[in-house]
Amino acid sequence: MAEVRSVDTRERILDAAERLFMAHGYDGTSMRHITGEAGVNLAAVNYHFGSKESLMQEVFRRRLDWLNDERMRVLDALEAEAGEQPVKPSAIVDAFFGTLLRMADDEKRGGVTFLRLLGRTLTDPSEFIRAFLAHEYKTVMDRYKEALFRALPEVPKAEIVWRFHFMLGATSYAIAGTDALRLVTDWQIEDEDATDRLDRLVPRLMSFLIGGLRAPLPQFADAAGAD
Amino acid sequence: MAEVRSVDTRERILDAAERLFMAHGYDGTSMRHITGEAGVNLAAVNYHFGSKESLMQEVFRRRLDWLNDERMRVLDALEAEAGEQPVKPSAIVDAFFGTLLRMADDEKRGGVTFLRLLGRTLTDPSEFIRAFLAHEYKTVMDRYKEALFRALPEVPKAEIVWRFHFMLGATSYAIAGTDALRLVTDWQIEDEDATDRLDRLVPRLMSFLIGGLRAPLPQFADAAGAD
DNA sequence: GTCTATATCATGATAGAC
DNA sequence: GTCTATCATGATATAGAC
Numbered sequence: 001m002a003e004v005r006s007v008d009t010r011e012r013i014l015d016a017a018e019r020l021f022m023a024h025g026y027d028g029t030s031m032r033h034i035t036g037e038a039g040v041n042l043a044a045v046n047y048h049f050g051s052k053e054s055l056m057q058e059v060f061r062r063r064l065d066w067l068n069d070e071r072m073r074v075l076d077a078l079e080a081e082a083g084e085q086p087v088k089p090s091a092i093v094d095a096f097f098g099t100l101l102r103m104a105d106d107e108k109r110g111g112v113t114f115l116r117l118l119g120r121t122l123t124d125p126s127e128f129i130r131a132f133l134a135h136e137y138k139t140v141m142d143r144y145k146e147a148l149f150r151a152l153p154e155v156p157k158a159e160i161v162w163r164f165h166f167m168l169g170a171t172s173y174a175i176a177g178t179d180a181l182r183l184v185t186d187w188q189i190e191d192e193d194a195t196d197r198l199d200r201l202v203p204r205l206m207s208f209l210i211g212g213l214r215a216p217l218p219q220f221a222d223a224a225g226a227d
Numbered sequence: 228m229a230e231v232r233s234v235d236t237r238e239r240i241l242d243a244a245e246r247l248f249m250a251h252g253y254d255g256t257s258m259r260h261i262t263g264e265a266g267v268n269l270a271a272v273n274y275h276f277g278s279k280e281s282l283m284q285e286v287f288r289r290r291l292d293w294l295n296d297e298r299m300r301v302l303d304a305l306e307a308e309a310g311e312q313p314v315k316p317s318a319i320v321d322a323f324f325g326t327l328l329r330m331a332d333d334e335k336r337g338g339v340t341f342l343r344l345l346g347r348t349l350t351d352p353s354e355f356i357r358a359f360l361a362h363e364y365k366t367v368m369d370r371y372k373e374a375l376f377r378a379l380p381e382v383p384k385a386e387i388v389w390r391f392h393f394m395l396g397a398t399s400y401a402i403a404g405t406d407a408l409r410l411v412t413d414w415q416i417e418d419e420d421a422t423d424r425l426d427r428l429v430p431r432l433m434s435f436l437i438g439g440l441r442a443p444l445p446q447f448a449d450a451a452g453a454d
Numbered sequence: 455g456t457c458t459a460t461a462t463c464a465t466g467a468t469a470g471a472c
Numbered sequence: 473g474t475c476t477a478t479c480a481t482g483a484t485a486t487a488g489a490c
Contacts, residue, residue: 009473025351027254031466041475046467048473123403124252124351159431166435169400170393176350177392203445204386208393215438218430236455257483268457273485275455 010048012038018059018110022117026056026126057132059117063103063110068140071099075143086150090210096144097171097209101202104175112175112198119176122168152213159217167209174205237275239265245286245337249344253283253353284359286344290330290337295367298326302370313377317437323371324398324436328429331402339402339425346403349395379440386444394436401432 016038020029031052035042049055074095078087100118103109110117121129148160243265247256258279262269276282301322305314327345330336337344348356375387 025252025254025353027252028353030464032464041473042466043468043475044473052466120351122350123400124347126252126255162428162431163435165404166397166401166432169398169404170396170439173350173396173399174393177396200445200447201389203447204389205393207442207445208390208439211442212397212435212439215434218427218434220427220430258485259482268455269484270457270486271455279484 009038009040009044012040013045013048013055014059014062017055018117019113021056021059022113022120025120025124026129053128056129060121060129060133060136063114063118064136066109067100067103068136071096071140072143074099075147079147086153087147089148089151089213090206092144092147092151093167093209093213094206097167098202098206100171101175101205104198104201115175119172119174122172155217163213166212170208170212171205174201236265236267236271239267240272240275240282241286241289244282245344246340248283248286249340249347252347252351253356280355283356287348287356287360287363290341290345291363293336294327294330295363298323298367299370301326302374306374313380314374316375316378316440317433319371319374319378320394320436320440321433324394325429325433327398328402328432331425331428342402346399346401349399350403382444390440393439397435397439398432401428 013034017029017034020033020037023029024033031045032042034055035045038044045052045055049058075087075092078091078095100115104112104115121133145161145164148164149157152160240261244256244261247260247264250256251260258272259269261282262272265271272279272282276285302314302319305318305322327342331339331342348360372388372391375391376384379387
């Protein structure tokens with residue numbers, strides 16, 4: 001009985017923490033906020049997770065484990081299908097970023113709340129969460145990096161790495177800002193309701209990312225070794 | 228004498244706050260950290276700025292005033308030069324993002340420290356700083372939005388707005404991560420030292436941004452009104 | 455303008471009864 | 473597993489001497 005309720009309590013804490021970390025950031029969210037929102041006792045966080053830092057890690061882990069497994073699964077399938085041929089760059093981009101963005105529709109996986117939390121966390125990591133995320137992402141990143149190298153043999157590897165980085169940035173920003181509206185502007189986008197906006201975000205962002213990924217190579221001023 | 232030193236104190240506080248907000252975020256930085264780092268008394272912040280929030284605003288204002296004035300100046304010059312013709316999209320992008328990125332070389336304007344602070348703040352704004360930044364940016368954003376509409380008459384306006392948004396994201400991420408290294412990966416980029424990396428960031432990012440801005444339009448699944 | 459000293463409050467964490 | 477009560481710490485802000 002008590003054990004059954006504790007599963008509930010654990011999930012309630014995770015849900016509340018996810019929402020509040022998204023809205024106010026890690027430092028801006030107190031344990032009292034979290035337990036108050038979750039309707040559980042203040043001491044429950046330390047009982048179930050040990051510390052606030054461990055709670056934060058568990059908030060991410062419960063979503064990222066699924067996401068990164070899924071990304072691996074999809075890339076496996078793409079590579080099996082392509083056989084000896086390299087996978088198309090657009091398919092790789094969709095496997096990585098599309099899989100992420102489609103979590104928005106999946107409340108079971110955190111929906112937009114988790115996406116926005118991830119978006120803001122990727123540019124504002126405390127040292128401990130930066131290290132944690134780097135570790136969680138390492139395997140997947142290495143696989144996708146290699147896939148892009150094979151898919152774009154004519155593009156210097158350093159360039160691909162940078163462009164992956166830029167793509168992460170565009171995506172983080174897009175998901176961090178969606179629905180709470182664009183951060184720095186108050187632009188109204190006519191003829192679109194909130195549902196449209198989210199549905200159309202994926203193709204919009206995909207076009208942008210592929211365009212950037214396949215852009216002509218930059219000319220460096222020093223014109224030296226463009227490796 | 229006392230008045231002369233106070234100018235010093237003000238600047239020392241602003242410099243320390245800029246560096247610490249960049250490294251630890253707003254909530255993660257205490258007034259004790261700031262005044263300790265600046266070598267001034269704890270009470271000096273409240274004397275000179277009134278509150279921590281006002282200090283944060285002043286940290287941004289002293290850099291953004293210059294940046295956004297400069298962006299307006301450059302766009303004025305481009306439009307005067309173009310006469311009746313629309314300005315080239317790549318020139319607009321460079322005027323907006325290039326002007327920002329070139330602040331990295333200008334220690335007088337905050338250099339990389341301010342850039343990285345801005346990068347992380349744009350995806351992690353407290354409510355008060357979000358409102359403040361939106362206000363600071365409004366005039367400039369409206370000018371650049373209009374310039375892009377004229378430069379790309381064949382692209383739907385909603386698409387341009389979204390792509391500007393994606394460009395902001397890629398740029399924020401690029402400047403937030405530079406030098407402290409890519410957040411989510413431990414990729415090594417061979418054959419490049421730190422200086423190269425920064426020098427080459429601008430052309431790299433510019434190619435990516437223009438590629439995304441000029442990408443083929445997305446196909447929406449519902450195929451309805453692609454406005 | 456600058457400083458010390460302090461008021462007031464919120465934080466993360468834990469001990470120990472139930 | 474859950475609760476109350478509390479500890480130790482650090483936060484912002486300010487009053488008042490110099």
